[in-house]
Amino acid sequence: MPRQPVYEQVIDDVTASIRSGTLKPGDKLPSITELCEQYRASATPIRLALRILDERGWIEVHQGKGSFVAQSPPA
């Protein structure tokens, strides 16, 4: 079993939290700096995960403000 990349782990964790209701529409996600600490990783995989989650419609990322759960996340 090949181990899962950090950025995929973040994607899975966030989508799971949204699906389960732990994260609700409009909720603010931890900052990149905080996510780096949580996952003990650099900003590279964290930022990649957030960008992909944004592309897929799970979150909205706003410069200077932060990342927020989308109002209508995918099923």
Next chain:
Amino acid sequence: MPRQPVYEQVIDDVTASIRSGTLKPGDKLPSITELCEQYRASATPIRLALRILDERGWIEVHQGKGSFVAQSPPA
């Protein structure tokens, strides 16, 4: 007017080429190394562009093989 980031330029160029028919489904894109030379940029923005184009369904990227225009690109 803020100038356009390199990765957005790549995205625009590739989507335009696909839309115009210059690039057809199944066609192989230049390698990352070649795109770096063409745009006189590092791999970072090139990779980002390819990843986003993949997420949006324009291309398919395969490790060890290359990037190929999707069989059914978006409208």
Next chain:
DNA sequence: CCACATTTGTCCGTATGTATC
């Protein structure tokens, strides 16, 4: 099977710019 070159994948650290608070 092995060796090698090519190509993409993942991640790190760093620097600088832009937006928000």
Next chain:
DNA sequence: AGATACATACGGACAAATGTG
């Protein structure tokens, strides 16, 4: 003005997949 937060880009390192010989 300063602090916080995200954006873009560079260079480098090592891993993994592919194709060829």
